[in-house]
């Protein structure tokens with residue numbers, strides 16, 4: 169009611185309001201379309217699920233260039249788009265090579281399924297790594313400070329996390345560009361916490 173009364177003076181009826189809400193990007197899932205315009209990406213930071221894609225649209229001439237060499241649109245101008253699949257977990261910073269300070273990042277979360285009793289099948293990639301990609305997965309038990317390796321440079325997409333010791337564990341994953349020399353790693357995914365009983 170409050171929203172409606174605020175919008176009413178602008179002439180938005182209930183039907184138009186519902187239509188606007190239905191098409192608004194989800195705040196949780198994040199936008200999968202990013203506008204490159206002026207000297208910024210909008211939204212600059214976004215989160216998308218494993219195996220989804222992100223599309224940039226361009227106003228003026230820009231690039232979307234992964235800081236770790238995961239993608240590079242090269243120069244694109246007004247009206248053009250560039251789409252990149254985001255298959256695996258990590259945080260992927262990128263920039264425009266034309267405008268200094270024009271930066272953004274894509275976060276792709278680690279997934280899990282299972283239970284405290286039977287352990288958690290972690291999924292850090294929608295599919296096994298293609299050539300030139302590998303994954304690192306780390307954990308730490310709550311109350312400890314240092315991360316430990318669960319997988320290093322694996323090309324598998326999933327693994328069962330079921331340590332002998334009970335407790336709450338934090339988990340994170342990243343993607344490595346092994347086609348680069350030397351290797352270049354994405355940032356770490358957002359941390360997830362899972363119980364082991």
Ligand SMILES: [Cu+2]
Pocket residue numbers: 206207229230231264265266267270
């Ligand atoms: Cu630019």
